Amino acid sequence: MQKQVIIIFGPPGAGKGTQSELLSNKLGLFLFETSKILERQFREAENPKERFIEIDGKKFDVLEEKKLWEQGTLTSPPWVTYLVINEVKNLFNEGKNLVLAGSPRTIYEVERVMPVLENLYGKENIKIILLEIKPEETIFRNSRRKICELMRHSILSNSETENLTVCPLDGSKLVKRKNLDDSETIKIRIKEYAKRTHPMVEYFKKNNFEVKKINGEQSVADVHEDILVAIK
Numbered sequence: 001m002q003k004q005v006i007i008i009f010g011p012p013g014a015g016k017g018t019q020s021e022l023l024s025n026k027l028g029l030f031l032f033e034t035s036k037i038l039e040r041q042f043r044e045a046e047n048p049k050e051r052f053i054e055i056d057g058k059k060f061d062v063l064e065e066k067k068l069w070e071q072g073t074l075t076s077p078p079w080v081t082y083l084v085i086n087e088v089k090n091l092f093n094e095g096k097n098l099v100l101a102g103s104p105r106t107i108y109e110v111e112r113v114m115p116v117l118e119n120l121y122g123k124e125n126i127k128i129i130l131l132e133i134k135p136e137e138t139i140f141r142n143s144r145r146k147i148c149e150l151m152r153h154s155i156l157s158n159s160e161t162e163n164l165t166v167c168p169l170d171g172s173k174l175v176k177r178k179n180l181d182d183s184e185t186i187k188i189r190i191k192e193y194a195k196r197t198h199p200m201v202e203y204f205k206k207n208n209f210e211v212k213k214i215n216g217e218q219s220v221a222d223v224h225e226d227i228l229v230a231i232k
Helices: 016-027 034-044 062-071 077-093 107-121 135-144 183-197 200-206 220-230
Strands: 005-009 030-033 052-055 058-061 098-101 126-132 146-148 211-215
Touching: 005 016, 016 030, 016 098, 016 126, 016 220, 030 034, 030 077, 034 062, 034 077, 034 098, 052 077, 058 062, 058 077, 062 183, 077 107, 107 126, 107 200, 126 220, 135 183, 200 211, 211 220
Parallel strands: 005 098, 005 126, 030 098, 126 211
Antiparallel strands: 052 058
């Protein structure tokens, strides 16, 4: 198969999910969203048998990880990395090419996930996009954001969508993400991004991965067009 991986990262609210979904549809890539993997794990953890997982001799409590996530703090990197690497390997074995929305998220993760991606897909087939927006734009977008209950689509906040109550894509109810998108939690998430995620730029440079920076404050269509140019 013609191998391809696109990694999109950036601050909360930068449009990672939206742009990844557009690329998935346009290029036939599997949309890999760490947040959905985590949400699935949190649901399964309600079953006592699924609550604890042991990684490298250390036991992680998935419900405690859920509390971190709801507070805006990044969940434990070893646990997330374990989930991501397993998922990547499974998808590769199924012949899937990927667009990763917001993954990896920390230096710990990137140091372990990127070698796996490089080994499976080849460095030349990996494109990295950084969507840049200002902190005040993150707060504005996320405090107004809604998602649908069924497929977890994120609905952009603008004059055309502010009165929507159902998702135009699947018809399910639109809701706010409890705790995660309140203003104080968003501020924590911004600090977490600056401290733990943005430093990945230096990792990419040191390991000869080119990072294409895109202005994420443009319209969705303009951001999408810039990404298409950047990945050619």
